[in-house]
Amino acid sequence: MRVDLHMHTEYSADAQYPQSIDDKIHACEQAGLDIIGITDHLDFLRSGGTRDNRDPEACAREVWEKRRPAGNGGIEVLAGMEIGQLHATPDADDFVRTHPFDMVIGSLHAMPNDLDIYFHDFPNMDCDKFLHEYFDQLLLLEEHGGFDVLAHIDYPLRVMKHGDYIPSFDNYMDRVQQVLRSCIDHGYALELNAAGIAGWQKKVGPPQDILYEYKRMGGERISIGSDSHTLDTVARGVDDCVKNALDAGFTHVTVFRERKPVQIALK
Numbered sequence: 001m002r003v004d005l006h007m008h009t010e011y012s013a014d015a016q017y018p019q020s021i022d023d024k025i026h027a028c029e030q031a032g033l034d035i036i037g038i039t040d041h042l043d044f045l046r047s048g049g050t051r052d053n054r055d056p057e058a059c060a061r062e063v064w065e066k067r068r069p070a071g072n073g074g075i076e077v078l079a080g081m082e083i084g085q086l087h088a089t090p091d092a093d094d095f096v097r098t099h100p101f102d103m104v105i106g107s108l109h110a111m112p113n114d115l116d117i118y119f120h121d122f123p124n125m126d127c128d129k130f131l132h133e134y135f136d137q138l139l140l141l142e143e144h145g146g147f148d149v150l151a152h153i154d155y156p157l158r159v160m161k162h163g164d165y166i167p168s169f170d171n172y173m174d175r176v177q178q179v180l181r182s183c184i185d186h187g188y189a190l191e192l193n194a195a196g197i198a199g200w201q202k203k204v205g206p207p208q209d210i211l212y213e214y215k216r217m218g219g220e221r222i223s224i225g226s227d228s229h230t231l232d233t234v235a236r237g238v239d240d241c242v243k244n245a246l247d248a249g250f251t252h253v254t255v256f257r258e259r260k261p262v263q264i265a266l267k
């Protein structure tokens, strides 16, 4: 089974436009995928309101209309959304509770000051202090819950590199272990996110030693996604994710249907 459980369409403000859900499904069929999740952004802010989605109501409605169940002979399309900062405001819980989804991705993009990690001025910041605050926020998000897949825990590594500073979690494995413990205890699927393949790292995340540690600690649920924002990047890196998963001893990927986990053999 070839899966890609994290991708964006034109509903996401940072994705290629135009790029309809129908276009995306077609591109995934062409790419030979068997199961996909359409997971556009909706980020909640502490200061109130949302961002990163052009029309959350229409997005939720259309993705549910366009879902295709398994066993129809063609591609399976899961209706999802990538919700940023579910712990930031009760509005986030209300949104998830009042819309039907197969899968909800829980992401931490913005820190408590509502600034996306991507836009932080890392050359002029205490990066050690930042990373501890990041892990604190990630743990709060996990504790809060309301989602199925824990997205890209290595997101800061993608965007913190500057000058001679090479970001790494190597000196933060105690914090990573806290995150993995909570992930396992809450039943989230830890995401292998392929976006790093297009960045400075040139490889999918999280770093492989984190995957080993997750397995050693008893982790069983993983998710796999390209985090594609354009039509020509569906499935990009998902084979690398599968390779890493198998190498770490995982034999199945977790797919959520109507928010219930199902283990699907990786090969």
Ligand SMILES: [Zn+2]
Residues within 6 Å of the ligand: 082, 107, 109, 151, 152
């Ligand atoms: Zn994300």
Ligand SMILES: [Zn+2]
Residues within 6 Å of the ligand: 006, 007, 008, 082, 227
């Ligand atoms: Zn995404």
